[in-house]
Amino acid sequence: MAFLRSIHGGGSLPSKSQTLSPPKISNNIQKPPIRHRHRRRPTPPIFISTNLSDVNPIHLRDLCATCNHSVHRFPNILPDGRSEHVDVDKLRLALRHSSVVVSVFSRPELVASPPESAAGVDWYRRMIPLTPVTGQLVGFGRAVSDSSLTASIYDVMVIPTLQRRGIGRMILQRIIRLLTNKGIYDIAALCSDQEMNFFKACGFGDDILESTTMMYTRSGNDMVVSAGRKLLMVPPLRKP
Incomplete structure (x- = not known):
């Protein structure tokens, strides 16, 4: 009886519906933090x-x-x-x-x-x-x-x-x-x-055929700019 009082902290016996669970043993294992995926905001109507x-x-x-x-x-x-x-x-x-x-x-x-x-x-x-x-x-x-x-x-x-x-x-x-x-x-x-x-x-x-995209321009004052496997013919800026 004294043993039960020491568990429940009082003088009354546990009810029939109550059960005594064994003490939890800590194994000091740290669980990895839960990484929440970034949720996309809902699409409006x-x-x-x-x-x-x-x-x-x-x-x-x-x-x-x-x-x-x-x-x-x-x-x-x-x-x-x-x-x-x-x-x-x-x-x-x-x-x-x-x-x-x-x-x-x-x-x-x-x-x-x-x-x-x-x-x-x-x-x-x-x-x-x-x-x-x-x-x-x-x-x-x-x-x-x-x-x-x-x-x-x-x-x-x-x-x-x-x-x-x-x-x-x-x-x-x-x-x-x-x-x-x-x-x-x-x-x-x-x-x-x-x-x-x-x-x-x-x-x-990327194109599985590894094709190269080239842009045509009729101006003679162009620059060839490399963009990955693509060669871009860059004309001068358009005049307003």
């Missing part, structure tokens, strides 16, 4: 369109400016360090001759503020269907192809406030699916060093 008529060239020009993305390979750089705006007429013509166009729209109130704060949006605004008419252009990508053998992907961009939410990957996946459905598997993506990791994560890599 979006509308993905492959219809060319849903892309307004003026809105696309504004998206390029917001993303500081230039459709020119050698754009003029403004004094503030940003690329100059693309000509809307040239952008409209480029869209017309693109084989695949993918555009992404989201609610304007989610673009101006983090999507996590969408709870403060009026309920009747959330009930309005999200379409290219009611939404804001937040992502874009296109491909140029001969519709038979080869294709190249250009101008994949997502508005900065919604980046790292899987939208860029969705754009690439939709472009690739539309191309492969036509039997086109020779798909290239011309990207910068900053975009290379993104394209690698989406399944792109």
